[in-house]
Structure formats: C-alpha cells, structure tokens
Amino acid sequence: MQRIGVFVCWCGSNIAGTVDVAQVAQSAAAMPGVVYAKDYQYMCSEVGQNMIKQAIAEHGLTRVVVASCSPRMHESTFRKTAAAAGLNPYLVEVANIREHCAWIHKDKAEGTKKAIALTRAAVAKATLNAPLVAGESGVEKRALVIGGGIAGLQTALDIADAGYAVDIVEKSPSIGGKMAQIDKTFPTLDCSACILTPKMVDAATHENITLYTYSEVESVSGFVGNFEVAIRQKARSVDAKKCSGCGLCAEKCPSRKAKSEFDEGLRTRGAIYIPFPQAIPNVPVIDRDECTYFKTGKCGLCSKICPASAVSFEQADEVITQRYGAIVVATGFDMIELDKFGEYQYGQHPDVITSLEFERLTNAAGPTGGKFVRPSDHKKPKKVVFVQCVGSRDTSGRGKPYCSKICCMYTAKHAMLIRDKYPDVEASVFYIDVRTPGKNFDEFQRRAVEEYGVQYIKGMVGKIFPEQDKLMVHGVDALSGETVVIDADLVVLASATKAKDDAEALGRMLSISTDTHDFFTEAHPKLRPVESHTAGIFLAGACQGPKDIPETVSQAGAAAAKAIGLLSKKKLVTNPCVTTVNEALCSGCLACEKICPYGAIAAKTIELTNNGVKETRVVAAVNEALCQGCGGCTVACRAGAIDLKGFTNRQIMAEVDAICF
Amino acid sequence: MEKIAAAVRERAKRALATGEVDRVFAWKRGEFWYDVTPAVFETADETDELLWDSFCVANLSKYLTGAVRQGFKVGVFVKGCDALAFNQLLQDNRISRENVRLFGLPCPGMVDPEKLKKAKRYRGVRAVARAGDVLALQGKHGEQQVEAPAYLYDKCLVCRHPNPVVYDELLAEPQPVRTPDSDRFALVNELEAMSAEEKFLFWQEQFDKCIRCNACRNICPACSCEKCIFDNGESGVAAKANADSCEEQFFHLIRAYHVAGRCVDCGECSRVCPAGIPLHLLNRKIIKDIQAIYGDYEAGLDPNVPAPLATYRLDDADPFDGHQKGGKK
Numbered sequence: 001m002q003r004i005g006v007f008v009c010w011c012g013s014n015i016a017g018t019v020d021v022a023q024v025a026q027s028a029a030a031m032p033g034v035v036y037a038k039d040y041q042y043m044c045s046e047v048g049q050n051m052i053k054q055a056i057a058e059h060g061l062t063r064v065v066v067a068s069c070s071p072r073m074h075e076s077t078f079r080k081t082a083a084a085a086g087l088n089p090y091l092v093e094v095a096n097i098r099e100h101c102a103w104i105h106k107d108k109a110e111g112t113k114k115a116i117a118l119t120r121a122a123v124a125k126a127t128l129n130a131p132l133v134a135g136e137s138g139v140e141k142r143a144l145v146i147g148g149g150i151a152g153l154q155t156a157l158d159i160a161d162a163g164y165a166v167d168i169v170e171k172s173p174s175i176g177g178k179m180a181q182i183d184k185t186f187p188t189l190d191c192s193a194c195i196l197t198p199k200m201v202d203a204a205t206h207e208n209i210t211l212y213t214y215s216e217v218e219s220v221s222g223f224v225g226n227f228e229v230a231i232r233q234k235a236r237s238v239d240a241k242k243c244s245g246c247g248l249c250a251e252k253c254p255s256r257k258a259k260s261e262f263d264e265g266l267r268t269r270g271a272i273y274i275p276f277p278q279a280i281p282n283v284p285v286i287d288r289d290e291c292t293y294f295k296t297g298k299c300g301l302c303s304k305i306c307p308a309s310a311v312s313f314e315q316a317d318e319v320i321t322q323r324y325g326a327i328v329v330a331t332g333f334d335m336i337e338l339d340k341f342g343e344y345q346y347g348q349h350p351d352v353i354t355s356l357e358f359e360r361l362t363n364a365a366g367p368t369g370g371k372f373v374r375p376s377d378h379k380k381p382k383k384v385v386f387v388q389c390v391g392s393r394d395t396s397g398r399g400k401p402y403c404s405k406i407c408c409m410y411t412a413k414h415a416m417l418i419r420d421k422y423p424d425v426e427a428s429v430f431y432i433d434v435r436t437p438g439k440n441f442d443e444f445q446r447r448a449v450e451e452y453g454v455q456y457i458k459g460m461v462g463k464i465f466p467e468q469d470k471l472m473v474h475g476v477d478a479l480s481g482e483t484v485v486i487d488a489d490l491v492v493l494a495s496a497t498k499a500k501d502d503a504e505a506l507g508r509m510l511s512i513s514t515d516t517h518d519f520f521t522e523a524h525p526k527l528r529p530v531e532s533h534t535a536g537i538f539l540a541g542a543c544q545g546p547k548d549i550p551e552t553v554s555q556a557g558a559a560a561a562k563a564i565g566l567l568s569k570k571k572l573v574t575n576p577c578v579t580t581v582n583e584a585l586c587s588g589c590l591a592c593e594k595i596c597p598y599g600a601i602a603a604k605t606i607e608l609t610n611n612g613v614k615e616t617r618v619v620a621a622v623n624e625a626l627c628q629g630c631g632g633c634t635v636a637c638r639a640g641a642i643d644l645k646g647f648t649n650r651q652i653m654a655e656v657d658a659i660c661f
Numbered sequence: 662m663e664k665i666a667a668a669v670r671e672r673a674k675r676a677l678a679t680g681e682v683d684r685v686f687a688w689k690r691g692e693f694w695y696d697v698t699p700a701v702f703e704t705a706d707e708t709d710e711l712l713w714d715s716f717c718v719a720n721l722s723k724y725l726t727g728a729v730r731q732g733f734k735v736g737v738f739v740k741g742c743d744a745l746a747f748n749q750l751l752q753d754n755r756i757s758r759e760n761v762r763l764f765g766l767p768c769p770g771m772v773d774p775e776k777l778k779k780a781k782r783y784r785g786v787r788a789v790a791r792a793g794d795v796l797a798l799q800g801k802h803g804e805q806q807v808e809a810p811a812y813l814y815d816k817c818l819v820c821r822h823p824n825p826v827v828y829d830e831l832l833a834e835p836q837p838v839r840t841p842d843s844d845r846f847a848l849v850n851e852l853e854a855m856s857a858e859e860k861f862l863f864w865q866e867q868f869d870k871c872i873r874c875n876a877c878r879n880i881c882p883a884c885s886c887e888k889c890i891f892d893n894g895e896s897g898v899a900a901k902a903n904a905d906s907c908e909e910q911f912f913h914l915i916r917a918y919h920v921a922g923r924c925v926d927c928g929e930c931s932r933v934c935p936a937g938i939p940l941h942l943l944n945r946k947i948i949k950d951i952q953a954i955y956g957d958y959e960a961g962l963d964p965n966v967p968a969p970l971a972t973y974r975l976d977d978a979d980p981f982d983g984h985q986k987g988g989k990k
Contacts, residue, residue: 587887589753594971603754615730618754636971638919639886640896653897 002127005036005061006119007052009043009068011098016041018102018111024067027116031123035059044074049081056085063091063126067119069098088131090576090646095122117659124658128651132576137625139225139572140325143563144169146217146506149177150196150549151541151556152330153203158560159328160208164567167322168203169231170213172261174279175200177332181262181356183363185549186413187444193278193365200280214285218319220327220509221599223628224536225572227324235315237286238272242310245282249302249311250274258290260367264357266375267367272302272311277365286311326536326563327510329520330556331503333542335495336391340398344390344493345464350375351471352464352491355407358414372422374490377469381489384418385473386411386429387461391496393432400496400517405546407494408435412448414492419452428455428486430475438550457484464491497546511597512537519545530559538562577629577646581620585641588618592633592642600626601633662769662791665833666713669738672764672832678705682736682762686724688717694788695774699724713738715791718771718814720929722746723882726755734760738832740768742816744825745925745961746882752964753923755885765828767836770809770817772796777812810839816928816941819845826962845926849945864910870936871909877930877940883920883960890915917943922951922970925961954978 006028010016021039029037036059040048043066055061064087066078071094079089097115105111141164145156148170156166168175179185180200182192203209218230238249253270260269262276271291274284292299293313303311335356338346345352351374353361364370374381388407391399408431415427434456436445448454459478464471470487477484499518500506507514512532513521520539523531530538540559541552566572579592583606593601604621607614620633620642631644640649673685689700689710697716701724702708720743728735739747744765750756769791777783777798785800794809810818823836852860878884878891890896891912898911917940926948930940951958955969955978969977 585886585888585893587753587755587885589755589885591971594967595973613731616732617730638890639888640890640893641887649896 002033002062003035003060004031004033004063004065004123004126005052005055005059006031006034006038006065006067006123007043007048007055008037008039008097008119009048009066010039010041011069011102012041015068015098015102015115018105018108019097019115020108020112021115023112024097024115024119028065028067028119028123031120033063033127034065034123036061043068044077049077052078052081053085056082056087061087063093063129065093065095065119065122065126067095067097067115067122070094070096070100088133090132091126091129093122093126093129095119117661120661121655121658124654125651128648128654130645132645134576135574135624136571137225137574139567139569140227140323141165141567142167142322142324143326143328143567144217144227144229144322144324145328145330147171147177147330147332147541147543148175148203148211148213149330149332149541150179150199151332151543151552152177152328153196153199154553154556155328155330155540155560155563156203156209157199157206158557159563159567160203160206162560162564162568163208164564165208165210167210167212167231167324169215169217170211171216172275173214173236173283173285174275174281175203175211175213176276176279178356179549180276180278181264181359181363183359183366184413184417186409187438187440189413189417197278200278204280211281212320213281217506217509220511221597222323223598223626224534225325225566225569226626227327227536229322229324229327231320231322233318233320235288235317236283237288237291237311237313237315238284239310239312239315240281240283242308243283243306244308244310245274245284246307247274247284249306250284252305253302254299255290255292258287263360263367264354266357266360286313326538326566328538328540328559328563329506329510329512329532329543330540330559331500331506331543333497333546334500336399336498338390338493338495341390341493343463344387344461344491345466345471346493349464349466349471351381351489352493355410355414355492355494358492362414362417372418372425379489380422381425383426383428383486383488384415384490384492385461385471385486385488386415386427386492386494387473388429388431388494389460389496390493392494394496400498402517402546403435404494404497405435406497406548408445409438409441409548411492411494412436412445412454415454416444416448416452419448419454426455427452428457428488430457430459430461430473432458432460438548459484497542500543503543510534510537512539519543530555530562536566574625575629577644578624578627579622579629579631579633579642579644581622582641582643583619585639586619587639587641588620589638590618590620591636591638592620595632595636596627597630597632598626598628600624600628662714665766668832669713669764669766670708670711673702673711673736673738674705674708676736676762677702677708681734683733684728684735685711686721686728686735686737687711688713688719688721688738694786695772695777701728713766715769715772715789715796715809716774718932720746720880720882720927722750722756723880723885725761726750726885729756729760732760734762736762736764738764738766739825739828740766741820741822741824741826742768742925742927742929744827745822745959746927748827748961748964749882749923749925750885752961752968753883753885763825763828763830765825765831767824767831767833768817768820769793769836770813770820770823770839772809772812773814776814780812782807782812814928814932816932821845846945846949848939848942849949852942852946865906867938868909868913869906870938871913872936873909873912874935876933876935877913877938878916880929880933881916881920882925882927882929883923884916890919913938913940913943917947920944921947922958922968923960924948925959 008021008025025037025039075094078092082092083089095118101114143159143166145152145168148168159166179196185192215233218232222228249272250270253272255271256268259265272284272286288294360366392404436442459476461475463474473486475484503518512534522529538559540556600623633642634644676682685702688697691698699719786798788799790797796807796809798805821842924944928941
C-alpha cells in the first residue's frame with residue numbers, strides 16, 4: 001500500500017474563494033492510501049514547500065498529491081520539492097483545482113465537490129505512478145527565424161551576435177517587412193528606411209546569418225533542441241549568383257499590369273521586378289502568373305537583355321532541409337480588407353485610402369516621389385480627414401473586436417506630418433478614444449493637437465458621399481452631439497490589423513496554438529510572453545498580437561535571449577514520460593508510426609518462438625530520444641500494446657473510475 | 662463454373678507438386694451440400710477434395726497470417742472481396758507479399774442457403790450446379806433450374822469488386838459489376854433518416870440479440886490484432902459478459918471504430934452472425950462518412966495509399982463544420 005500525502009493549496013483566495021479547501025483536505029484524508037492531508041495558503045511558497053518536504057520525511061510518504069493550480073504552472077516546482085526530500089519527482093501528481101475548478105465556478109458547494117473529485121482522481125493515479133528517470137538530448141546550435149520583418153531581423157541579429165548560426169526564412173522576395181513601407185516612425189519621426197535598411201544590410205552580411213527569401217517553411221518535425229525543418233525556396237526564375245542587380249530587366253519588362261505589393265497597389269510593376277530599390281537581396285523575381293513568357297511562351301525579353309544571362313525560366317523550387325535547436329516565429333501582421341465597410345467608399349473612390357497607402361504617398365521613394373497629392377487628379381488636397389478604428393474595437397462582426405493599438409499613434413503622426421509640411425492643409429481626425437500610452441507617446445499626440453492644430457473630433461463617421469471633386473464626410477461630434485460634415489479632398493482610413501491569413505496553418509505545422517483571432521498564443525501572458533506552449537519555439541512581434549515597432553524590437557530581443565539561452569545549453573533534460581511497446585501485444589500495424597508527430601516510432605522485425613514454432617513478425621519500436629510523450633500513439637493503438645510512462649492506460653482508467661466514483 | 666473448378670484444382674495440384682508453394686489455402690466440402698469450409702492443402706494428392714462452387718463465400722485471406730509468419734510459401738485463391746482483405750492485411754503488416762502466390766478468381770456472386778431455404782427450394786437438394794446466372798438444383802426427384810440473382814447474398818448483389826484487385830494470375834474471365842456503388846448505401850441512408858432516438862432503439866434491439874460469440878471479430882480481416890483488446894485481461898474491458906445491454910453496445914461500437922477506415926466492406930461480419938445482426942451497416946456508415954469527408958478512399962484497393970484516418974494533412978477537411986474558434990457560431 002502506498003503512503004500518500006495530499007497538499008491542498010488555497011492560492012490565496014484564488015482557490016479558497018470558491019472551494020472549501022479544509023473540506024477537500026478532510027475528504028482527502030479518507031481516500032485510499034492517504035496517510036496525511038493538509039491545506040495551506042500558498043503551497044508553492046517556501047513555507048508550503050517545506051511543509052511537503054517535512055511531511056515526506058515524517059510520515060514516510062511514497063506519493064505526493066498537490067491540489068493546486070495547473071501542472072503547467074507548478075508541476076516542476078513540486079517535483080523539485082519532492083526530489084529535494086529524496087522522493088522520485090515523478091511520484092508527484094497535481095490535481096488542477098484552480099483553472100479546472102475554482103476559476104470557472106461560482107457555487108462553493110459544487111466547486112468543493114468537484115475539487116474533491118479531481119483530488120480523488122489524482123490520488124488514484126498517483127497510487128499507480130512509477131519512479132522515472134529523465135534522460136538527456138543534445139542541442140543543434142542553429143536557430144530558425146520565420147519572417148524577415150523588423151521582428152525577425154532583430155531576433156536574428158541578436159542570436160547571431162551571440163555566436164550562433166541563424167537562418168531567416170522570408171516569404172516575400174525581400175526582407176524588410178511592413179517597416180520598409182513606412183515613411184516616418186513615431187514618436188521621434190525618424191525615417192523608417194534610415195533605421196531599418198542598415199539592419200537589413202547587417203543581417204545580409206552577418207557571417208552567422210543565412211537568408212532564405214522568397215521561401216516558406218514546408219514542414220516541421222522534431223522537438224526542442226532538435227527540430228528538422230524543410231524550407232521551400234520558390235523559384236525566382238533568376239540566378240542570384242549571376243545577377244548583378246542592375247535592374248535592366250525590371251525596367252524593360254513590357255508587362256505592366258501587376259500592382260506593386262510594396263507600394264500598396266498605388267503603382268504597377270513589371271512581371272519581373274525588384275520589390276523596392278533597397279530590397280535585399282537585390283535580385284529580381286519573375287511573377288510567373290503575370291509573365292507573358294510563362295503564359296504564352298513568347299517574349300523572354302528580360303532573358304535576352306540581361307547582361308549577366310541570369311534569367312532562368314527553367315529554375316525550379318528547391319527544398320532545403322536543415323536542423324535547428326530553436327525556432328522563432330516572427331511572421332508579422334496584415335491589415336483587414338475593407339469590403340464590408342461600404343459607407344467609407346474605399347475601393348469605390350480613389351481618394352479614400354488606407355493609412356498604409358498614405359505611408360507610400362508621403363514617402364520620398366513612393367509613387368509620387370513624396371509629393372503630397374491625391375490619387376484621383378494628382379492635385380494637392382486642402383482638407384484631409386482621418387478616420388480611426390475602421391474595423392478595430394468593432395463588435396458588429398465586420399471587423400475585429402480588439403484595439404489595433406498602433407493606429408492612434410500613426411494617425412497623429414500622419415496628421416502632424418501634413419500640418420508640418422503644408423500648414424495650409426486642414427487635418428481632422430475622427431476617433432472613439434485616443435489611446436496613447438507608451439514612452440513619449442501621449443506627448444506626441446498632444447503636440448499634434450496643440451502645436452500643429454490637428455482637429456480631433458470624438459465620434460465616428462457615418463457615411464462618406466462623393467460630391468463633385470469633394471468627399472463629404474458625415475460624422476457626429478459625440479461631445480456636442482452635433483452632426484459634422486467636412487468637405488474633404490482626401491480620406492485616410494486607419495484599418496484594423498489582423499493576423500496573417502496563414503497563421504493558423506503555420507501554427508498547426510509548428511504545434512503552437514493561436515487565439516480566437518489567429519494571433520499566436522504566448523505560454524503565459526505575463527511571465528512567459530515570448531514563449532509558445534511548445535518548448536523551443538518562441539514568438540516575436542505582431543504575430544503574437546498588435547504591436548508597434550519599439551515593442552516589437554524589445555520582444556524580438558527577449559525572444560532572442562530565450563533562444564540563446566536554449567542554444568547555449570550543452571544538454572537538455574528529456575521527458576522520461578515516453579512510450580513503450582509491449583511486443584507480445586503489438587500486431588505491427590504501425591498506426592502509431594503514422595500518427596507520431598516526432599518520427600519516434602519505426603517498424604522492427606522480431607523473431608520469436610510461439611509454442612515451439614519459430615515465427616517472424618513486424619512490431620513497432622520506440623526511439624525514446626525522439627519520443628515527446630504526447631500519447632497520440634497510445635490512443636491510436638487498438639490493442640493497447642503501446643503505453644505512455646507516467647500516463648499509462650491503467651492510470652488514466654483509474655482516474656476516470658475515481659471521478660465516476 | 663465446373664470447368665473453372667477443374668482448372669482451380671489443377672492449379673493447386675501443380676503448385677504443390679512442383680514445390681512452388683508449401684501450402685494452398687482453398688475450400689472443401691463440409692457436412693452438407695451448401696456447406697463449404699475453408700481448408701489447407703499440404704500435398705498434391707489432397708487437392709482432389711478442393712472445390713470452387715457457388716458456396717465458396719468464406720474469405721481465406723485472414724487464414725494466411727499464421728502460415729506466412731512461420732516462413733511458409735503459400736498459395737491462396739482470392740475473390741474480389743478476399744483480395745481487398747488481402748491488401749488490408751498487407752497494409753497492416755500481417756502478411757508479407759513475397760511469400761504469397763495469389764490465384765485470382767472472378768466471382769459471379771455467392772449463393773445464400775438461407776434464401777433458398779426461405780423460398781422453399783431447400784428440401785431434397787443434394788447438389789447445386791451453376792452456369793452463369795442459372796442455378797441447377799439437383800435433388801432426389803430430378804433437376805430444377807432457378808435464376809441465381811434471386812438467391813445471392815445481399816452483399817454480393819451490391820458487390821463493387823467481383824474481380825480481384827490484386828493477384829499473380831487470374832484463373833477465369835472477369836465478371837461484370839452488377840450495380841452502381843451507391844446502391845450499397847441504401848440501408849445506411851434509411852438509418853440516417855431516423856431520429857437519434859429511433860436509431861438508438863434500432864441498434865439497441867439489434868445488439869440485444871448479441872451472444873458475444875465473437876464470430877464477427879474472428880472472421881473480420883481488419884480484426885487481425887495479435888491479441889484483441891477484448892481478450893486482454895489487463896485492458897480493463899476484457900471478457901465482458903452479456904450481463905447488461907450496454908456491454909454489447911460497447912463491444913460493437915468499439916469494434917466498428919477499431920476497423921474504421923480499414924474495413925473493406927466484405928460483409929463477412931453480418932454473414933457469420935448467428936443472431937442476424939446487420940453489423941456491416943455500422944461499417945458502411947463509417948465508409949460513407951469517410952468518403953464524404955476525405956474524398957474517394959477505399960480500404961484494400963491499394964496498400965500503398967495512406968489511409969485518411971491514419972494520416973494527417975494540413976488541407977484535411979475540418980469535420981467540425983459550423984464550429985469556429987471560441988465555440989459554435
């Protein structure tokens with residue numbers, strides 16, 4: 001018979017507010033095998049831990065059950081406590097009576113009943129726990145950064161500076177991301193290109209960094225310290241080794257229908273193109289959907305005029321497989337489509353533009369050379385209206401319920417820049433609230449109002465009507481209750497930010513979770529903000545939620561620090577909760593092999609003597625170094641021939657039986 | 662059919678006489694004229710007993726597993742449904758292909774003695790001969806000719822693979838397919854149209870008849886586990902008696918899910934059930950759903966095509982249609 005100690009935590013009022021912890025301890029004392037039960041205010045504190053250690057010694061405990069928060073939070077804490085008292089750490093079982101009980105219930109009587117049931121299940125499981133010993137695995141000293149925007153670049157540079165090899169995989173033809181499209185940055189108004197492009201060059205020339213542009217992650221397998229990733233490098237149709245980047249091909253390409261992604265569709269580009277003059281690598285790419293040669297087999301002009309004979313229509317995609325110790329996801333964000341916001345005339349009238357388009361219009365390298373003109377007639381506008389929260393904080397279902405966070409600041413920036421360069425132009429901003437926390441942020445916005453005379457109107461725009469060459473903006477001033485009509489020449493919409501459309505698919509590939517809006521979920525919102533739930537995979541930048549540049553850069557640095565911490569380890573302690581195969585029961589169907597996400601199971605042929613007759617048959621064999629203990633195989637096995645240590649079928653059944661008690 | 666039977670016997674005799682194989686798996690006469698039983702032939706002389714007639718319904722593929730892993734080279738006769746089963750066993754690593762010589766037999770459909778009995782064609786019959794779709798019932802008082810399709814097994818009437826999908830040599834001319842594939846789902850459609858309560862009552866009534874003889878499991882080519890979970894004392898679900906009705910329900914539903922995606926729809930489970938439970942309908946419903954969710958996939962057609970339920974692809978259909986993140990919307 002086991003000697004089990006049960007320790008019930010109050011978690012302050014977190015658990016004790018909804019669960020009668022004394023009653024849980026009292027009930028636990030009567031459970032089979034339990035020789036000691038105690039409740040305490042903070043079991044994870046030093047006092048609480050000492051209480052456990054002391055009880056192990058005094059009562060000769062062979063199993064420890066802690067009824068507290070999620071095992072994700074403190075299982076490792078209590079395992080260490082047990083180990084310090086000489087008990088195998090895997091003989092500790094955690095009953096989650098906080099997240100699974102106290103936090104989600106209000107009725108104390110019911111909550112207490114459930115907490116007792118959960119504790120009983122943990123006691124039943126603990127009875128069957130076996131001592132386990134952790135092994136070791138190596139760490140591949142190389143990091144993968146997915147995304148080549150400012151988040152990815154900063155992460156890669158920081159990791160590379162620490163002396164580790166880093167690969168950046170960027171989906172588009174150039175690194176730089178959204179920041180490359182921006183003209184000036186708040187709150188200092190320094191030019192985006194001036195602070196970004198040197199970083200791009202640093203990344204491209206760093207001896208520890210390899211760039212894979214126009215590439216995508218195709219598959220990911222393995223586990224922390226030992227990921228194996230296949231990267232698909234899409235065919236550029238240009239040999240990067242031969243190309244000198246002269247740009248002649250892009251200049252002469254007769255196809256001019258494609259809209260420039262970099263210039264937000266405000267101008268066209270050739271079918272062969274370099275996204276922008278400072279692009280890295282400075283190698284053109286052929287857009288095969290637009291190219292006349294790929295569509296009809298005729299033309300081929302670029303190939304004929306290329307002085308380096310670098311154009312290669314035959315070039316095919318290449319798949320590179322590489323091993324990594326750590327992965328940082330820095331895939332960034334996008335702006336929502338505005339097709340559901342018909343009242344703003346976006347897409348209907350050329351002078352209604354998005355903020356990102358505005359960035360390109362005011363950019364010295366943009367389609368107008370930085371000359372501030374409106375798209376319809378290239379005249380200088382006299383009145384500009386900015387509309388904030390277009391699709392942000394929107395609970396109607398057309399947009400996103402969250403705050404996009406960056407719009408208040410960039411709208412103030414846009415308005416300020418206009419008023420600074422062209423004091424004769426009027427700038428008005430419609431807003432719900434102005435949200436500008438952050439160092440020097442509120443001062444910045446106030447400067448827009450107080451020094452630059454930007455007119456802020458609290459209220460939303462109801463409709464915009466084109467009238468002759470004006471856009472009549474109908475809104476309400478919520479403070480005075482009066483209707484406001486402005487005859488604007490240009491309207492700028494601060495459309496909401498959103499997660500990348502393929503974020504969820506990437507998340508599934510990496511086994512990291514996404515939230516309801518497809519932003520990647522951090523392991524803990526306060527204490528582990530740059531880690532994903534999957535060990536060895538970290539998050540940087542706006543792929544985790546809307547973020548401005550300063551925040552993105554600091555998060556990138558933090559993710560890099562986490563990755564460096566991992567890569568600097570000689571060995572990682574592996575999880576001893578791995579699966580084992582009972583060869584006598586295994587039929588060798590290998591359903592487990594097919595389902596294993598870590599490639600830890602393979603076929604093995606065994607010879608055996610069955611009642612004196614020699615037989616050969618196939619069975620499954622587990623590579624314990626690769627197994628991550630997910631337990632998928634145990635569910636796939638029809639005969640129950642494969643079992644997970646620490647979570648054996650018997651243990652799970654015991655838990656279920658205890659709950660159905 | 663008698664001509665083919667002679668060729669079948671001849672082929673088995675040659676295979677054993679020349680040492681091409683160590684054993685031949687085929688059929689021989691049982692107690693009665695309608696009773697044909699699977700048999701193993703180890704010498705050429707024994708093959709005189711070997712037969713091929715309208716009652717060779719038993720699927721021989723599953724019998725191979727033991728002989729193959731003991732290292733014997735075996736020859737086996739396979740009909741369409743047997744070949745599907747063979748492929749499935751191959752995919753499940755229960756047989757190795759190189760040790761098996763497959764003799765393909767296009768099948769005209771097998772005769773259900775129960776149907777003859779119900780039609781009162783049973784009494785006095787001593788032998789049945791067959792030419793195409795005409796059955797000659799030979800009895801004490803002479804011969805009586807009847808149309809075969811009226812007396813074929815239901816499963817044979819909706820057979821989609823009368824010809825083996827895999828073989829080393831084919832011993833007869835291919836047979837035509839009788840009906841479109843959709844026909845086999847007619848009864849499934851009827852079940853689907855029932856309310857949840859009606860469905861439950863229907864199956865409860867069926868499963869209540871179960872005597873846990875395990876015939877369905879033992880005949881099933883997808884039930885090829887080394888040791889069935891229901892026979893394993895350690896599993897916690899073993900050897901449940903038919904003490905209350907939920908035991909049978911659990912047994913049959915778990916079995917249906919254990920063979921899901923691997924059931925070749927040979928219909929043997931229903932054929933061998935002494936209680937007459939239409940077990941194949943459970944499997945057919947799952948087959949229909951797999952086809953609806955994952956596109957055309959047929960277990961046993963090609964052992965190299967990954968089974969949709971055992972593989973994961975990013976572009977897999979999401980069966981939780983109508984459910985979005987954060988709950989149903």
